[in-house]
Amino acid sequence: MSGDQILGVDRLTMRFGGIVAVQDLSFAAERKKITALIGPNGAGKTTVFNCITGFYKPSGGTIRLSHDDGRVIALERLNDFRIAKQAKVARTFQNIRLFPGMTALENLMVAQHNALMRASGFTLLGLVGAPVYRDAEKRAIDLATDWLRRVNLLDRADDAAGNLAYGDQRRLEIARAMCTEPALLCLDEPAAGLNARESAALSELLLSIRNELGTSILLIEHDMSVVMEISDHIVVMDHGVKIAQGSPREVRDDPKVIAAYLGTDEDEAAAVMEGGS
Numbered sequence: 001m002s003g004d005q006i007l008g009v010d011r012l013t014m015r016f017g018g019i020v021a022v023q024d025l026s027f028a029a030e031r032k033k034i035t036a037l038i039g040p041n042g043a044g045k046t047t048v049f050n051c052i053t054g055f056y057k058p059s060g061g062t063i064r065l066s067h068d069d070g071r072v073i074a075l076e077r078l079n080d081f082r083i084a085k086q087a088k089v090a091r092t093f094q095n096i097r098l099f100p101g102m103t104a105l106e107n108l109m110v111a112q113h114n115a116l117m118r119a120s121g122f123t124l125l126g127l128v129g130a131p132v133y134r135d136a137e138k139r140a141i142d143l144a145t146d147w148l149r150r151v152n153l154l155d156r157a158d159d160a161a162g163n164l165a166y167g168d169q170r171r172l173e174i175a176r177a178m179c180t181e182p183a184l185l186c187l188d189e190p191a192a193g194l195n196a197r198e199s200a201a202l203s204e205l206l207l208s209i210r211n212e213l214g215t216s217i218l219l220i221e222h223d224m225s226v227v228m229e230i231s232d233h234i235v236v237m238d239h240g241v242k243i244a245q246g247s248p249r250e251v252r253d254d255p256k257v258i259a260a261y262l263g264t265d266e267d268e269a270a271a272v273m274e275g276g277s
């Protein structure tokens with residue numbers, strides 16, 4: 001892996017019985033960049049995400065995550081918990097998975113549970129008395145507050161997450177993932193269900209995460225206005241294989257990409273050709 005790469009996927013294959021959902025897929029995501037994985041419905045994008053984040057064990061191939069300090073972690077050998085904790089890969093899902101009965105702030109505090117438990121020394125005494133825990137708790141509250149501000153939800157801190165508007169919940173999910181201070185943020189269709197104004201706010205948020213914090217982002221997205229506006233690099237899949245990759249402009253003009261989308265849904269094809277222009 002080159003030093004500029006945070007993620008290297010090499011010959012990834014995932015079979016479900018007779019179905020080959022992903023076949024021999026290789027691509028890389030660069031550090032401090034936004035990489036998008038696109039393709040028509042059923043192309044295999046979510047399966048790739050599930051392999052990267054440890055929800056599936058790949059049938060073949062390797063997935064390497066390279067940290068800033070030079071450590072390289074073989075993700076295909078770890079389960080989802082270790083991938084989140086050791087490899088520092090955070091993800092969101094197509095369907096919102098907040099704790100709806102907890103407040104917005106509480107959702108962001110729960111995300112920092114691991115760090116807080118570590119600070120407690122995993123003891124009751126640590127939880128109730130140790131200064132190191134109180135410091136960690138203050139830091140956790142500061143981080144959560146900072147994220148509520150960044151996603152424009154500071155005034156909703158004490159409202160139940162389930163009562164927030166859909167677009168607000170989507171941004172809160174991203175804030176929750178960011179509170180784990182990930183090396184790689186994986187977002188599965190973050191713009192799904194958003195209106196044009198909310199999509200624009202999402203693009204702005206993701207660009208600020210890249211530009212201000214230098215977090216690497218991998219995203220699956222069908223909303224081409226978002227993809228074409230914010231991506232540094234796009235990987236296009238169809239029927240489990242990579243059919244193209246490149247800059248937004250290269251991908252948009254690639255006849256193989258247009259043909260893949262034309263083969264499925266006219267609206268999606270039109271969106272790829274028009275997106276970002």
Ligand SMILES: Nc1ncnc2c1ncn2[C@@H]1O[C@H](COP(=O)(O)OP(=O)(O)OP(=O)(O)O)[C@@H](O)[C@H]1O
Nearest residue numbers: 016019020021039040041042043044045046047048
């Ligand atoms: N757990 C599973 N068991 C069996 N088949 C699966 C499983 N998960 C995915 N598949 C199949 O793998 C293929 C790729 O699906 P996947 O959900 O990865 O595509 P996708 O590109 O994310 O699609 P979409 O854009 O619609 O979310 C599909 O044919 C799907 O039916």
